[in-house]
Amino acid sequence: MATVRTEKLPVETSEDVVRVRQAVRAWAVELGFSLVEQTKVVTAASELARNTVVHGGGGTCELESLQADNRRGLRLTFVDHGPGIADIEQAMRDGFTSGNGLGLGLGGARRLSNEFDIRSQPGAGTLVQIVRWK
Amino acid sequence: MERIPILKMGPFLLVSIQVDMHDRLALTLQDDLTSRIVADRARGVLIDISSLEVVDSFIGRMLGNIAGMSRVLDAETVVVGMRPAVAITLVELGMSLSGVRTALNVERAMDMLQASVATSIAAPVSEAVNGHRPD
Numbered sequence: 464m465a466t467v468r469t470e471k472l473p474v475e476t477s478e479d480v481v482r483v484r485q486a487v488r489a490w491a492v493e494l495g496f497s498l499v500e501q502t503k504v505v506t507a508a509s510e511l512a513r514n515t516v517v518h519g520g521g522g523t524c525e526l527e528s529l530q531a532d533n534r535r536g537l538r539l540t541f542v543d544h545g546p547g548i549a550d551i552e553q554a555m556r557d558g559f560t561s562g563n564g565l566g567l568g569l570g571g572a573r574r575l576s577n578e579f580d581i582r583s584q585p586g587a588g589t590l591v592q593i594v595r596w597k
Numbered sequence: 598m599e600r601i602p603i604l605k606m607g608p609f610l611l612v613s614i615q616v617d618m619h620d621r622l623a624l625t626l627q628d629d630l631t632s633r634i635v636a637d638r639a640r641g642v643l644i645d646i647s648s649l650e651v652v653d654s655f656i657g658r659m660l661g662n663i664a665g666m667s668r669v670l671d672a673e674t675v676v677v678g679m680r681p682a683v684a685i686t687l688v689e690l691g692m693s694l695s696g697v698r699t700a701l702n703v704e705r706a707m708d709m710l711q712a713s714v715a716t717s718i719a720a721p722v723s724e725a726v727n728g729h730r731p732d
Contacts, residue, residue, distance in 0.1 A: 477619040484617060484651060502651060502682040506690060509653040513620070557691055567654040571690040 464531035466538075474512050474541065475521040483512040483524050487539065490526055494535050496597055504537060504595040507575040510568040511541045511591050519543025519589055529594070536577070536596040544588040551581055601626045603633050609710055610637065610672075613645040623659045630663055634670045640717070641710035642667050645703065647678030657692040664697045673713040674698065675706040 472483055487508040491501040508524070515522045522543030529536040548554045555573065560566035569591070573579040576593035583589035599622055604611040610633055612626070630642060642663065646652065652660075664674040675698045679687075687694065700706035 477621055481617050481619045488650070499682045499685055502680075502686045503689065505651050506653050506686045509651060509655075510690075513653075513655060567691045571654060571692075574689050574691070575686065 464529055467528045467530050467535075469525060469527045471523050471525045473521075474515040474524050474543075477513075477516060480509060480512040480516060484509050486524075486526060487537070490528060490537055491595075494528055494537055494597055496537075496595070500595065500597065503575040504539075504593075507572040507593055507595070508539055510572045511539070511593070514568050514589075514591070515541045515543045519545035521545075522588070534596050536594050538592065538594045540590065540592045542588065542590050547585045547587050547589055548581075548583040549585045551583060555581070598625070600629065603629060605633075605637050605639070608638075608640040608714060609707075610634065610639045610642045611645070612643070613648070615648045617649075617651070618656065620655055623656055627659050627662055627666075631666050631670070634667055634672050639672050640714045641672055642674040643677060643703065643706050643710060644674065645677045646683075647680065649683065650680070652679070652683050652687055654690060654692060657687060657690075657694060660697050661694060671717070673710055675700050675709050677701070677703055677706045 470486065472486055473479055474483060484505050488501060488505050491504050496504065512524060515524070520543060522541060525540040527538040529538055553559055555569050557570045558566045572593060577596045578594035580592040581589070601612060601614055601622065610630065612630065633639065634642065644660065644663065660676055667674045677700050679699060698709065700709055
């Protein structure tokens with residue numbers, strides 16, 4: 464699997480969340496994703512970017528276009544240096560929220576992605592990585 | 598401050614969301630609409646989301662909140678024009694927007710709002726009749 468192109472965006476404010484959505488949309492279009500695939504990956508990115516701002520106190524989003532065998536994909540990596548997550552299993556569960564949201568962010572982003580990875584430790588920030596293949 | 602315009606048409610308020618909203622803008626719209634329902638004594642709210650390419654859990658929650666608040670304030674909300682890709686994604690995300698009335702186009706939404714106003718005008722009469730029953 465080869466990484467064709469990368470770009471890193473700041474995710475500090477709710478305006479940045481919009482910019483992440485727009486960048487992810489542009490990349491998904493360029494990769495030839497269908498409209499439904501575009502919408503799914505942009506929505507997943509929106510949830511994760513909001514988590515980065517609201518729970519992580521800001522961070523970054525790295526976009527990578529991937530080429531593997533005969534397929535192309537988009538990998539998104541959200542990193543923050545916030546308080547981290549003590550119980551990842553609990554945080555993944557629908558309806559669990561530490562803020563005032565619906566608690567659909569992480570679980571929803573996982574359902575909208577083909578691959579999902581989360582790494583976090585209390586005090587050490589959080590990394591969430593998703594891949595959507597075309 | 599950036600705002601989504603709210604138009605008054607008879608007893609209804611019309612909103613067409615034409616921009617990719619950040620979260621604060623969505624919250625401002627929610628607050629503005631709630632105030633306008635009271636100030637304009639509106640009986641219905643029509644929200645056109647046909648331009649929205651993404652409805653995530655935050656926007657979905659905002660639509661649910663507006664529907665809930667307007668109901669408490671005696672106004673109906675109808676959300677119009679959701680794109681098919683958005684509908685597919687919302688359900689997969691885990692949001693079914695239960696409690697939010699939806700219509701495929703503005704014409705149908707106006708019919709729904711007009712029908713709800715007509716029935717709510719009729720309703721108090723029957724309540725009054727019931728209230729005067731001796732038993």
